[in-house]
Amino acid sequence: MDNPRIIAVEWTTLEGRRPRHAGSNARLGAHGEIVSVPLARLVAEDGTWGFGRCRASLEDARQIVGRRLDDLFSPTAGAKGPGLAFDLPLWDLAARRENRPVYALAARSVGRPAPTAPFQVRCYDTSLYFDDLHLADTQAAAELLAQEAREGYARGHRAFKIKVGRGARHMPLEEGIRRDIAVVHAVRATVGPNCPLMLDANNGYNLNLAKRVLLETRDADIFWLEEAFHEDVVLYRDLREWMAAQGLSVRIADGEGQASPSLLAWAREGVVDVVQYDIFSYGFTRWLALARQLDEWGVYTAPHHYGGHVGNHVSTHLAAAVERFAFVEWDEASTPGLDASAYVVEEGQVHVPAAPGFGLELDLERFAHAVRQGGFTATA
The missing domain is CATH 3.20.20.120 (Enolase-like C-terminal domain)
Structure with missing residues (x-):
């Protein structure tokens, strides 16, 4: 399927940790050990999916559910229209669908050859x-x-x-x-x-x-x-x-x-x-x-x-x-x-890594649990 619809958007925040406490800078107080990683996973109707950092709202998600991928993402220009709120998940999805790393798609979009591994x-x-x-x-x-x-x-x-x-x-x-x-x-x-x-x-x-x-x-x-x-x-x-x-x-x-x-x-x-x-x-x-x-x-x-x-x-x-x-x-x-x-x-x-998408892997069970605990899901 060349141009599938987005049939589901799942969003939640995972919590990470730095190796040590991070102190202040000239303006702000201590940054601490905890990092917040808001993530959205986009699922297409052919079963492919991609994910990435995203701060979109439930209303933003409802704007893209049911839309076709070409309405949200261009291989030459990237995310567009309501897809801009899901910029990174769309890049990951597009690259995974081609079984290529995002860097190959990014290079192609500006007319440069994809870097050779490593x-x-x-x-x-x-x-x-x-x-x-x-x-x-x-x-x-x-x-x-x-x-x-x-x-x-x-x-x-x-x-x-x-x-x-x-x-x-x-x-x-x-x-x-x-x-x-x-x-x-x-x-x-x-x-x-x-x-x-x-x-x-x-x-x-x-x-x-x-x-x-x-x-x-x-x-x-x-x-x-x-x-x-x-x-x-x-x-x-x-x-x-x-x-x-x-x-x-x-x-x-x-x-x-x-x-x-x-x-x-x-x-x-x-x-x-x-x-x-x-x-x-x-x-x-x-x-x-x-x-x-x-x-x-x-x-x-x-x-x-x-x-x-x-x-x-x-x-x-x-x-x-x-x-x-x-x-x-x-x-x-x-x-x-x-x-x-x-x-x-x-x-x-x-x-x-030369792995598909951004080369990051998501524990779907842990992610789904976090979605249920404090995230949202929008479906077609």
């Missing part, structure tokens, strides 16, 4: 949060974060993102800035000179603080500075000019949160080097279209996704369609009922 994508450890706020001593704090980086290195990571901006909310300003700098130096000393380091201030700096931190960590060779302060093209131009005068090659990254509507214009202009719209809220389909523009502009693609677990895996498939894909953000977690064991991080690369 397909690998660069990733970074995103777990270096403010886990040190209970410590009074800056050296002890730096050693704690260095130890966490060491753990990430042992798990296969060779690139690391460090949260900075402790002085924005959680510590006195000067003390927080000094600790940020000490942590960066400690992590660099631990992981060696060849691992890319990124800094993420979550808008916790101003222009002058950003300059100070970059100047005092210049020997750490920072790859990018993310959300240094809320997007402002005047300040970003100033920062670029200053970095050029200082001989710094740090890239400006932004777009994760409530990004300025002008962000893409600034990227096209060359003011912003890395665009980071969230892979879930922006969507896989929209990212495919955007990434083509970013490639044309010479801008890096690096989707954000922290806290959703499966964003680790979804982002790898986008990379197959993007020339200037920078890194997958890797938020280590495990979720009972969701088998992601086919993905392996080794020497800074995610090994992406």
